[in-house]
Amino acid sequence: VSARKQATGPREIGKPVTVIGGGSWGTALADVLSGNGHSVLVWARDPDFCKQVNETRSNERYLPSLKLPPKVTFTADMARAARHSRLILLVVPSHGFRAIARSLGDHLTGEHIVVHGTKGIEQGTQKRMCEVLREETCVRRLGVLTGPNLAAEIAAGQPAGTLVASHFSEVQAAALEVLHCHRFRVYTATDVIGAEVAGAFKNIVALAAGVVDGLGLGDNTRALLLTRGLNEMARVGAAMGADIHTFGGLAGIGDLMATCSSPLSRNHQVGERLAKGETLEGIQSAMRMVAEGVKTTGAVHAFARAKGLDLPIVAAVHRVLDEGQPVAEALADLMALPPSPELAGLDW
């Protein structure tokens, strides 16, 4: 299939594709795949939920705005999901990732391709999701799908772009073939580490952006925060083996912009409430879950300290979250740092 043909919309002959995860993102991806003519089987844990989605043709719980297209079926049978397609898109929350990867691993063969779309690192181990997949499955042809992809906007058919990173051109091509279309452009890359680090790190900056918004500050302050946050992201990424140029792309600054513009994001909300004077404990008990950015901040702060990296924004967010430093004071500390060359510490 030539690149030009891939760009012309629905394929004449659809392929089976499996999506693991029936949340908003899995459902939106199923809609894109179905629009491209593919037959999609979506795995979700709860059989009653799957039955209800199949009958009502709507994922009321996670993406009620979308009318489910005919070629999408939900199932709670993981063996069936794994048999359905050689290509598996795995989009589940990071906290349940290892357990689901392990269950899925029981049904996968060396022929499978797994592309995950999970943003975050594993708590405790600090591992990237591709590392978890290598431990829990026999699959080696792995990839990551990431970028500025708010599910509700994808489901509404608004133009979007994403990044698929894999060391295997075959994996890039497989994801591109089924996903790329006029409403959802797929860009490709080999830098898996960069793509995964970016997806996790951005939640720290989103939290800080929530603080900036909560303090009523404007576009200059937000742009300064995001730009310097991008710089810290690139320096952490480089220390982990990423290509810093990934961070100037969809996985990095692209996702950062979309996430930080979305006041509905949990990380942004935590930041905003901290700015209003609430405590982290109070916010977390009200939310009944820990925002991804809170967990990632601790992990990145520990990594930076171990590597001797100077990451002022990460350190400031850490002080606010872990030591209860007032946000206004943390911001003042950041602004009081000595001046530096813009690209100091950035190696490429």
Next chain:
Amino acid sequence: VSARKQATGPREIGKPVTVIGGGSWGTALADVLSGNGHSVLVWARDPDFCKQVNETRSNERYLPSLKLPPKVTFTADMARAARHSRLILLVVPSHGFRAIARSLGDHLTGEHIVVHGTKGIEQGTQKRMCEVLREETCVRRLGVLTGPNLAAEIAAGQPAGTLVASHFSEVQAAALEVLHCHRFRVYTATDVIGAEVAGAFKNIVALAAGVVDGLGLGDNTRALLLTRGLNEMARVGAAMGADIHTFGGLAGIGDLMATCSSPLSRNHQVGERLAKGETLEGIQSAMRMVAEGVKTTGAVHAFARAKGLDLPIVAAVHRVLDEGQPVAEALADLMALPPSPELAGLDW
């Protein structure tokens, strides 16, 4: 003066600093300089206007929100302005830049340092502002000040950061010494070309972002546009001799974010009105002036064609502006492009 001392706020002994240009940005910079303890002389063309600002202590025409601090004086006497300080900040619109640089040049010596804050390239010649300054003055110690710096937010005292780029560390140090403080962080760099190209190119993307907003599209589409716009900016910059890493910083993505978030920007307004179906002629005659992005698009499009660069967003904006292509069709064309590796064509 150590870096740490510079960061502690107002200097004990102020320096004289000259600002050429009494618009909103010149006035906001004068406020920052004055806050740092310096005595600021601001040149503006109209003696009556200067008299009024000095008497009312307010620049009613361009920045009415700010109460002018005591150490700021406006003057229409350029010789006096040039004598006032060795360091001159030149912040005038790009269309009047050469004429003012020429007048200023009559009063400058080889001892002067000129840092300009003008975003745009010269119409007709396509020259960068530092090139114009080299032609019109004897000054060689030149620099550029650029970044996400909306004047009204700076004047309101909100935290911001900026980039000063110069080939001379002495120029970087001079600007940093008088400007850097707790509300206005100065980052330094040597890439003058990158800083100037970014400041001009961003107006093209701001125009396109206006279209996206005018079409009612969301955060995914905007993030895709800005990220791919940044990619095109970096490729043009590299072809002009810039360091692509400048574009991931304050002059590039930082300014792009702030400009594209500001619906008041003239470029954004043009895009929004194009999206509503107005013609460029109609918009321009209603605005009684040409938005910077309109002029820059033509220049960059011509440059890209001459160099054989493939810049899809620039080409699409050019088709809309110059050939009257409907914006929805231009967007559809962009989305229908063949897929590509994300970093294709980007050399570093």
